[in-house]
Amino acid sequence: MSARRRRLRVLTRREFWRVVRFLTVGAGVALTYAILFLGARELGARLWEANTIAYAASVMVQYFAHTLWTFRGKVRDMMQQGRFLGVIGFGAIFSFVATTKVGPALDWPDEAAAALVIFGLPVFNYILYRFWVFRGKR
DSSP states (O other): OOHHHHHHHHHHHHHHHHHHHHHHHHHHHHHHHHHHHHHHHHTTOOHHHHHHHHHHHHHHHHHHHIIIIISOOOSOOHHHHHHHHHHHHHHHHHHHHIIIIIHHHTTOOHHHHHHIIIIIHHHHHHHHIIIIITOOOO
16 A cells, blocks of 8 residues: 555544544534523523523533544634634524525425534534634644
């Protein structure tokens, strides 16, 4: 096996495990949100309060987990934090447009629009995180 093929194989293996870590963090963040949202509701929080608490905490868990584990970055990087928040904003806009504009315009049922968000947004997020947010110093 040539040196180039060995490097490509190592990169491919590294990328595979990075994707596994990304998906694991995503599942953990979804679970964090669900537990906090439902727990806050159980304790009497209004919908917007429960959502705000659960969403904010989930974003923080997501940032730290992706920074430290998935992409092996530095937590205290202001540019990275700003780019991360940009991706979070992109996700909010993407989910809003997919469910309130694209789905209805294409006469999709709500489940199809939700599926676009559930399966499409993580792909965009991974690409943006991998090549923009956590790109490291070049």
